[in-house]
Amino acid sequence: MSTYDVAVIGSGPGGYVAAIRCAQLGLKTAIIEKYATMGGTCLNVGCIPSKALLDSSHHYEDAVKHFEEHGIEIPGEVKINLEKMMSRKASVVEQTTKGIEFLMNKNEIDTYQGVGSFKDKTHIHIAVAEGDDVEIEAKHIIIATGSKPSSLPFIEIDKERIITSTEALKLTEIPKHMIVIGGGVIGLELGQVYKRLGAEVSVVEYMDRIIPTMDSAQSKELTKVMKKQGVKFYLSHKVNGVSRNGDEVVVTATDKKDQEVEFKGDYVLVSVGRKAYTYGLNLEAAGLKTDDRGRVAVNDHLQTEVSNIYAIGDVVRGAMLAHKAEEEGVFVAETIAGQKPHIDYNLIPGVVYTWPEVASVGKTEEQLKEEGVAYKSGQFPMRALGRSRASGDIDGFVKILADKKTDEVLGVHMVGARVADLIAEAVTAMEFRASAEDISRMSHSHPTYAEAVKEAALAATADRALHV
Incomplete structure (x- = not known):
């Protein structure tokens, strides 16, 4: 029987990142994945394939509706080859999942393909798809089994229509x-x-x-x-x-x-929505149970009621986001290694990858009102930016909410082109507890979409945005 310092059940963004960080910290690590490819929902049937289709469909829409205004003329009819579009998506997924396999090998993490279930709090039985079943022992175990799509009780999903x-x-x-x-x-x-x-x-x-x-x-x-x-x-x-x-x-x-x-x-x-997935884990054998929403209960250290077992990502409380799971994976790995890591859940950004994109971090205006926090708001429209007019992406805005007394930024909310990337500026500023004035005094390159952040900060600081 193979023995490990850490065994991770599930190879989604939370699981594989946790395994990598454990290995980096010198812990002998194993990861167990039931499917033939690693990466979990995000890489296989979530974040990555959906973004591939969003980008492909965006190119098509631009060709049909917007190329002409840019002086680009396409002779004949623009046609969709859906099969090729789906093939490209599959190729992107394959490249990405193979990248995870490479990282497992690079970090000398043992991988097991099969369904992992608890035999007790330190032993995991792995039902291997092909070949004999395996049992491993681990001093610490991280549950990272993710989630599955939810439905309504009266709906029968036939997977066809x-x-x-x-x-x-x-x-x-x-x-x-x-x-x-x-x-x-x-x-x-x-x-x-x-x-x-x-x-x-x-x-x-x-x-x-x-x-x-x-x-x-x-x-x-x-x-x-x-x-x-x-x-x-x-x-x-x-x-x-x-x-x-x-x-x-x-x-x-x-x-x-x-x-x-x-x-x-x-x-x-x-x-x-989605629901936590723990089917087949045999949690009872390890002395664990789920809450009324099917999630594994954890404390502030992401530790279950069984001290050597941790849980992360969609299978625990909080937003079901790949980057939240990654942060938790690193957090648990460093906790096991004796470090004292930190996560501020208020600073986990949320993104909608429509076009225009939507991105948020921190408190919403509704939350601040409900909590009775005195705040001020500054908002700047994307259409007032030269960069937006140049690209034709004039929808949206940046809104900054700051404490009325201290000017500390409490929330940043954006709609517009590339705000999925732009929100990282707000996360960085809020991590260092920046004020709206701090952001307003930082130089932002021109012409960029990021100038809207500076202008919104100016509006929140003293209602003095320059370009409206």
Whole structure:
């Protein structure tokens, strides 16, 4: 029987990063993955393939709608080769997952393909897909088994016409009418992909706005822009049923006036969030249990009630984000090694990779009001930037919220081109507890989208943005 300092169950962004950091710290490490490829949901059926399709569909939309205004003329009709688009996506995924295998080998981490389950608190049984089962022993164990798409109890996912994000990433035809249940990140991203490719897209959302956990100004702006792009929104609609008759799917819902409405299409994308995945772990054998939402309970050190077992990522409380899982993976590895790491969950950014992109970090305006915090707000429109006009990406804004007395930045909320990258500036500033005036006095290169951050900081500092 092989013995390790640390065994990691699950090779998603949290799991593989935890394994790498453990190995860097001199700990003998093993990682267990049930699937043939490493990388978990994010690399295989989440972050990476969805971004590949978002980029490909964006190129197509630019060719059809925007190239002409740039003086680029394409003779003949611009056509979609969906099979080739999906093939490129698969190639991107393959390159990325193989990169994880390379990192495991480079860091001398032993990998096991099979289903890992607890035999007791230090022993893991691995049901190997091909060959004899294996048992290993580990002084410390990290659970990083991630999440799976959620559904509603009355919906039967058939993976053909009634689908989750997993199936939406590998369709062999462009839908005529895709009905998206859920106006969150995943539904909006994939809905925009197929809208660009020619589908009619209807988003049915239970809440009174899309991306309801983000700042309401972002929700309002993204709704306006996506409506302009042709996406239809049905807010404050409670879905009651989903049925299929051949190639037709029907969604029934109740609107805010308690009237029943019906939507007909050829595909329904069920995008109502994700749920922690612990199936097959045999947690009871290690003395563990899950909470009422199926998550593994942990303390502030991400330690379970069994002291040598930790859990990270989507399987524990908090936002289900790949970069949050990575931070937790490093945190646990360093904790096991006797260091004293730190995570500020308030500074984990959230991003929606639609176009324009949406990004946030820190407190929203609604949260500050609810908490009774006195704050000031500065906002700057992207359309006032020379860089935005040059690229044609004039939708969106940057909003900075700062403490009314101290001027410390409490939250930054953006909609616009490349704000998924730009939010890192805000995270850095807030990590060092910068004031709005600090940001306003930093030089920002011209012409860039980042100038909007400086201008918003000027607006928050003394209502003195320069270019509006």
